[in-house]
Amino acid sequence: MSTQLDAALRSQIESLFPRYPTRQAVVLPALHLVHERLGWTPIEAIVELAELLGLAPSQVQDTLSFYGFFKQDRPQGRYRVWVCRSIACAPCGGEELLEHLCKRLGIRPGETTADGRVTLEFAECLGACDQAPALLVNDTLHGNMTREKLERLMETWR
Amino acid sequence: MSYERVLLANVEKPNSHTLAVYEAGGGYRALRRALKELSPADLVAMVKASGLRGRGGAGFPTGQKWLFLPKDFSGPIYLCVNADESEPGTFVNRVQMELDPHQVLEGVLLSCYATRAGTAYIYLRYEYGLCWRRMQAALDECRAAGYLGQNILGSRFSVNVHLHRGAAAYVCGEETGLIESLEGKRAWPRIKPPFPAVEGLFRKPTVVNNVETLCCVKHIVDRGVEWFRSMGTPPDPALPHDHGSFGPKLFGLSGHVARPGCYEAPLGITVRELIDRLGGGVRDGRKAKAAVLGGLSTGVISESEFDTPLNFTAPGRVGCLGLGTGCVTVFDETYSMVDFLHNSCRFFAHESCGQCTPCREGARWALEILDRIRAGRGRPSDLDLLQEIGDNLGIAPGTTICGLADGAAWPIKTTLRKFREEFQRAVSGRWPVAGETDPSSIFSTPGH
Numbered sequence: 001m002s003t004q005l006d007a008a009l010r011s012q013i014e015s016l017f018p019r020y021p022t023r024q025a026v027v028l029p030a031l032h033l034v035h036e037r038l039g040w041t042p043i044e045a046i047v048e049l050a051e052l053l054g055l056a057p058s059q060v061q062d063t064l065s066f067y068g069f070f071k072q073d074r075p076q077g078r079y080r081v082w083v084c085r086s087i088a089c090a091p092c093g094g095e096e097l098l099e100h101l102c103k104r105l106g107i108r109p110g111e112t113t114a115d116g117r118v119t120l121e122f123a124e125c126l127g128a129c130d131q132a133p134a135l136l137v138n139d140t141l142h143g144n145m146t147r148e149k150l151e152r153l154m155e156t157w158r
Numbered sequence: 159m160s161y162e163r164v165l166l167a168n169v170e171k172p173n174s175h176t177l178a179v180y181e182a183g184g185g186y187r188a189l190r191r192a193l194k195e196l197s198p199a200d201l202v203a204m205v206k207a208s209g210l211r212g213r214g215g216a217g218f219p220t221g222q223k224w225l226f227l228p229k230d231f232s233g234p235i236y237l238c239v240n241a242d243e244s245e246p247g248t249f250v251n252r253v254q255m256e257l258d259p260h261q262v263l264e265g266v267l268l269s270c271y272a273t274r275a276g277t278a279y280i281y282l283r284y285e286y287g288l289c290w291r292r293m294q295a296a297l298d299e300c301r302a303a304g305y306l307g308q309n310i311l312g313s314r315f316s317v318n319v320h321l322h323r324g325a326a327a328y329v330c331g332e333e334t335g336l337i338e339s340l341e342g343k344r345a346w347p348r349i350k351p352p353f354p355a356v357e358g359l360f361r362k363p364t365v366v367n368n369v370e371t372l373c374c375v376k377h378i379v380d381r382g383v384e385w386f387r388s389m390g391t392p393p394d395p396a397l398p399h400d401h402g403s404f405g406p407k408l409f410g411l412s413g414h415v416a417r418p419g420c421y422e423a424p425l426g427i428t429v430r431e432l433i434d435r436l437g438g439g440v441r442d443g444r445k446a447k448a449a450v451l452g453g454l455s456t457g458v459i460s461e462s463e464f465d466t467p468l469n470f471t472a473p474g475r476v477g478c479l480g481l482g483t484g485c486v487t488v489f490d491e492t493y494s495m496v497d498f499l500h501n502s503c504r505f506f507a508h509e510s511c512g513q514c515t516p517c518r519e520g521a522r523w524a525l526e527i528l529d530r531i532r533a534g535r536g537r538p539s540d541l542d543l544l545q546e547i548g549d550n551l552g553i554a555p556g557t558t559i560c561g562l563a564d565g566a567a568w569p570i571k572t573t574l575r576k577f578r579e580e581f582q583r584a585v586s587g588r589w590p591v592a593g594e595t596d597p598s599s600i601f602s603t604p605g606h
């Protein structure tokens with residue numbers, strides 16, 4: 001009996017099948033859908049996903065484990081925040097920004113706030129170097145960050 | 159010097175991302191014309207004659223790449239659009255996809271027509287959420303208008319285009335890493351040959367091209383080969399294998415500059431012109447010390463080398479890997495090159511896929527040495543050791559499968575050679591050299 005992937009999610013995944021000549025090619029887009037819905041990709045969901053795709057669970061798990069993006073230790077915060085630490089942001093205040101966020105949230109990179117709201121991470125170059133320092137919230141880029149802008153942004157993380 | 163922007167012609171128009179605005183500016187004219195007047199072979203010949211070279215980093219001649227596809231192949235051929243853009247310092251494809259997604263799609267469609275690809279996958283890095291939404295909307299508009307799908311514009315040309323989302327791994331930008339990732343596997347680059355043109359995605363003939371390369375294809379069809387070749391740097395007679403550097407190019411500018419941004423200029427503009435004329439000079443009236451010349455992998459130049467033209471040959475003359483992505487990151491006199499190199503090594507140690515020992519171990523080893531130097535425990539012999547690691551990593555010395563390791567090596571080699579004195583001061587106990595850094599901070603960790 002299915003517990004992790006509900007009917008809607010299954011049909012969303014199945015609608016991707018015609019796009020690719022193999023079912024394995026659906027793994028990455030399907031993992032994104034699962035992560036989006038559940039907030040993480042627990043092993044139980046992987047077993048069900050593998051069955052849906054006609055693959056061995058180990059095949060899906062092998063792919064998943066390559067991409068640090070998908071998490072299996074716990075549900076991620078509703079707001080996943082990645083602060084860029086790469087070559088343009090670091091000299092333009094990116095490291096101070098991350099340090100400040102750590103203090104404000106009381107967590108370190110890789111951790112989630114106790115209320116499950118925010119997960120903090122550092123990121124390699126986000127491709128927003130013209131707006132250094134930059135950070136990403138879920139999949140939205142925020143550039144030219146200052147402490148003031150950060151405070152305003154944090155108010156929207158509810 | 160007045161220069162008419164073509165790649166960025168639309169970006170300042172309101173609603174530049176919509177079909178109506180794109181068509182009002184002459185959009186899809188090139189596709190209409192090609193489907194009526196040109197055969198796929200004509201198109202390949204035009205692209206070859208234009209001298210267009212890939213904008214994704216390696217600078218390979220695009221027409222030549224397309225000609226590697228098997229002739230009269232009866233099975234499926236794929237086009238993979240490389241929109242993974244994860245080279246540190248690089249962001250120009252993002253600007254194109256956010257602000258002018260139809261330009262990208264017209265380039266994709268023309269390139270599918272030329273290469274007889276029936277399906278294109280656009281491999282887009284996860285972080286580009288706005289690009290994802292804009293490209294998705296553009297695809298929908300395109301399909302509704304008859305530019306995409308079966309029998310496009312009443313012709314016999316049919317093509318499917320799908321967006322495929324990455325998951326934050328730099329090595330997915332390497333063309334065979336991209337292919338493996340698209341197939342739903344870990345993004346482990348393949349040993350070549352076979353090259354993708356012969357055996358690529360799903361083991362079928364495949365072309366992998368960068369977003370900006372495909373946009374250039376559109377403008378070559380629209381404005382002609384002569385127009386494209388009227389810009390740039392002709393081949394250097396002293397270099398028998400130089401194909402020249404023709405056409406317009408997008409240059410990203412970031413770091414300590416007054417006006418960071420995405421600029422368009424003919425290939426061959428110098429780093430100094432880019433920084434001073436387009437970027438308004440160094441920020442806060444300071445002096446520049448160094449710059450990354452074309453994305454982190456290409457290495458650094460010192461301020462005295464800023465007159466280097468940004469084309470496919472000149473960067474090699476100042477000891478860099480090449481033009482790379484054409485994205486320049488500037489560091490002013492207050493920034494420590496030890497910090498820079500530490501950042502670079504941390505990146506490559508984090509992103510190495512781990513298949514090749516020299517890359518996996520070398521990048522991490524270099525990071526450990528730099529951690530030690532920044533903790534004030536550097537030894538004079540560390541500098542030679544670092545240099546040795548840098549010299550032995552990569553496809554060029556022949557020790558690895560893919561170019562990620564070369565990318566790790568060039569910043570090490572160029573920074574150590576050009577800023578050796580700064581490193582010598584750091585290992586002789588006078589760290590920090592510039593700026594205060596807490597070596598035990600969170601920034602030392604390579605991450606997961």
Ligand SMILES: Cc1cc2nc3c(=O)[nH]c(=O)nc-3n(C[C@H](O)[C@H](O)[C@H](O)COP(=O)(O)O)c2cc1C
Binds near residue numbers: 240244329
């Ligand atoms: C580690 C690594 C990462 C790369 N990342 C990208 C990338 O993000 N985008 C890109 O277009 N090319 C990237 N490349 C270059 C591709 O392998 C390939 O040369 C390019 O996509 C070909 O397209 P082009 O000829 O149109 O430039 C990367 C190469 C390496 C070795």
Ligand code: SF4
Binds near residue numbers: 329346509518561
């Ligand atoms: S060079 Fe590095 S990234 Fe490339 S295949 Fe080898 S280990 Fe992987």
Ligand code: FES
Binds near residue numbers: 087
């Ligand atoms: S260096 Fe931070 S976005 Fe590129």
